[in-house]
Amino acid sequence: MAENKQYRCVNCGKPHSALFKTYGPSVLKLTKCDKCKGIVDKYIEYDPVIVMIDIVLISKEAQWHVLYNTEFKSYWKLFIILVMVETYGLWRRDSLFNIAVDSFCGMQNGSNNNTFFNTVVPEIFKNKCWAWEQQSRSSNNDLFIMEKDFYVQFISTFSGIVMFILTFHGLMKLTKPASSRYDVSLLRVIKGFSLANMSVLFTLPMLVWGNADTSQETKTIHYLLVFGYSFMVFFNVFTVVYGRGGARALAASAALRFLASFHVTPALRTYIL
Ligand SMILES: [Zn+2]
Structure with a gap:
């Protein structure tokens, strides 16, 4: 029998050539x-809904199953849809990132004698605030401008993810x-990213039902909870993909991601769009 060990045991990660035998x-x-003496992949007999629930509950076994043992090919569609959801939040100025940028940039307008902002924060950050101001769109209700703004935020989000x-x-x-015998392909990482990024969907309730009456505090708490959950999902999925945890690498990459987005939007507004 030709050994093509493309499947993985969902309990221990050992490669296997088949998930079942037919008699x-x-x-x-x-x-x-x-x-490990367990069943290589119990999930092949499970209903997809159960698999989804286990994915939401951050089950490593379910993550192994989806990433290695299924025929699921639509990662690109999933990837693009999730970027759109994130973009929508940014475009509405309704996300944890916007709250952070607003409070960061608010220090600039708050008072001129804010010594922290004036001395510690480098010029390169301070002069990027204009691109993130709330008023930059509300004064201009032109549909074309709003659509253009969506593209700007889309590219900004996408660059952050890259x-x-x-x-x-x-x-x-x-x-x-x-x-380590793990040799991880970039494609596998992108698949893992798309799977973990599904946690973005938990921002939807606030984006759909939140309105002007929703207090800033409620929003902040909601988005912080989603962010914390998201971090755990990413940590677990990448532990499956790389075979070891990388909490510090994850935190550093997340920080760089938001820095990239923070700079891409002003650059786009200035030079291209
Ligand atoms: Zn095993």
Whole structure:
């Protein structure tokens, strides 16, 4: 039998060549893992809804199943849809990123004698605030301008994600232990990213039902909770993908991601769009 070990055991990650064996038209037997003695992938018998629920509950087994043992190919569609959701939040000035930028840039307008802002924050950050101001759109209700703004935010979000994936992949490659047999392809990382990025969908309730009456505090708490959850999902998915945790690499990449977005939007508004 040709050994093509493309599948993984969802319990221990050991590569396997088959998930089940068929004994006739209606009899099949799930493969057992010789390393951990468990069933290689119990999820192939489960309903997709159950798999989805386990994904939401951050089950590593379900993540192994989706990333390695399924025929799921629509990662690109998922990727683009999730970028659109994130863009929508940015475009409405309704996201954790906007709250952070607003409070950061608010220090500038708050008072001239704000010594922290004037001395600690470098000029390169301070003069980017104009692009993120709330008024920059509300004074102009032109549909074309609003549509253009959506493209700007889309490119900005997308650049942030590219920055995030490349930084994280680079850091994980740099810190890879010599003994590690995991050789992770960028494609696998992008798949993992798309899967983990589904946590963005939890911002939707606020984007859909939140309105002018929703207090800033409620929004901040909601988005902070989603961010914390998101961080855990990313940490777990990337642990599955790389075979080891990378909390510091993840935090560094996330920071760089938001820095990239923070700078791309003003650049686009100035030079191109
Ligand atoms: Zn196993």
